[in-house]
Amino acid sequence: MTVKAALPAVGTFEARRSRIRLRLPFSLWHLLLVPLALLFAAPLIWLLLSSFMSNAEINRFPPALWPSKLDFGGYRYVLANALFPRWFLNSLIVSTVAVVSNLLFGALGGYAFARMRFAGSRVMLVLMLATMAIPFQLTMIPTFLVMKKLGLIDTLGALIVPSLVTPFAVFLLRQFFLSLPRELEEAAWIDGCSRLRVLFRIVLPLSRPALSTVAVLTFLSTWNDLTWPLIAINHDTQYTLQLGLTTFQGQHHTEWAAVMAGNVITVLPVLLAFLGAQKTFIQSITSSGLKG
Numbered sequence: 176m177t178v179k180a181a182l183p184a185v186g187t188f189e190a191r192r193s194r195i196r197l198r199l200p201f202s203l204w205h206l207l208l209v210p211l212a213l214l215f216a217a218p219l220i221w222l223l224l225s226s227f228m229s230n231a232e233i234n235r236f237p238p239a240l241w242p243s244k245l246d247f248g249g250y251r252y253v254l255a256n257a258l259f260p261r262w263f264l265n266s267l268i269v270s271t272v273a274v275v276s277n278l279l280f281g282a283l284g285g286y287a288f289a290r291m292r293f294a295g296s297r298v299m300l301v302l303m304l305a306t307m308a309i310p311f312q313l314t315m316i317p318t319f320l321v322m323k324k325l326g327l328i329d330t331l332g333a334l335i336v337p338s339l340v341t342p343f344a345v346f347l348l349r350q351f352f353l354s355l356p357r358e359l360e361e362a363a364w365i366d367g368c369s370r371l372r373v374l375f376r377i378v379l380p381l382s383r384p385a386l387s388t389v390a391v392l393t394f395l396s397t398w399n400d401l402t403w404p405l406i407a408i409n410h411d412t413q414y415t416l417q418l419g420l421t422t423f424q425g426q427h428h429t430e431w432a433a434v435m436a437g438n439v440i441t442v443l444p445v446l447l448a449f450l451g452a453q454k455t456f457i458q459s460i461t462s463s464g465l466k467g
Contacts, residue, residue: 219442226250226435233431249432252423253440258411262419263440266398269331269415273338273397274390280340281389282382285348286374290360300349303342311402319406333407334415338397344389351385352378394448398441416441 221240225233226249228242253259287293288300318337319328327333355378363373379386401417408414411422420437423430 222435222442223439226432226439228432228435230430230432233435246432249430249434249436252430252433253437258414258419259437261412262414262416265331265413266416269334269338270394270397272335274393276335276339277341277344277389277393278386281344281348282374282379282386284340284345285350286352286370286378288345289349289352290357291370304346307342307346315403315406318403322407328407329409329413331413334397334400334404337403338393341393344393347389348382348385351382355381391448395445398445 224241225239227245227247228239229246229248232239232242232246288296322328322333322336325332325336327336359377359381360373363377368376399417400415401421404415404418405421408418411419414422416437420434420441423433423437
């Protein structure tokens, strides 16, 4: 077949494809993405449905897919626990302080690595990134000993101090700062602005997508952390939500309805935070990969 003979066939295919696109109110990719989204959302949907079941209904075999009637016993059990609001407040305090400190220290460190050249900056950047490959299990004991020397064990400070800044926050903000044009900063320097003023008045307002991403990811990791609070906290008044929910599971009896209801309450802030920053999250990931 010659090239001239193939051109009408290509044109016919494109015309047919455009007609199909005009008929459908959505992209053809949605036919694949919607079932995948439902598949990934199935555990969350079942978690929500099972939170309205009784313990007997949850333990039944085969398991029930939806409640026969709405049972709020799990939520009553959770909310009647006098320490549950305290656990929620502890998690909120730790997560909020971790988010604010990562935004501040991550911005300072990321800007220094992106715009300032000093002796050993490349080596320090490589060493910092290398720490991201070290699993927490290797640093768990040294971190515990440091917190013990500081007298922070069994306090919220033991949960806050190790999370004040993370290498990921510094790296992500550095990558985003590299994608910003230097001309804006040079114009501010000519007007007499210091580096800190340039950072807080010009660079950070342009970096809202990256800041939102750091805030969401820091909030997710801190809010959902269970391993470190399990090691550093002993008294129940200092428990976080994740650690407090483990008290609903006993050796011989587990309040599964309360566990499901507590997990629904725990997941809601995380879900709302992610949905609220979804657009800026995607924008930050795409922007921070433009320059290495």
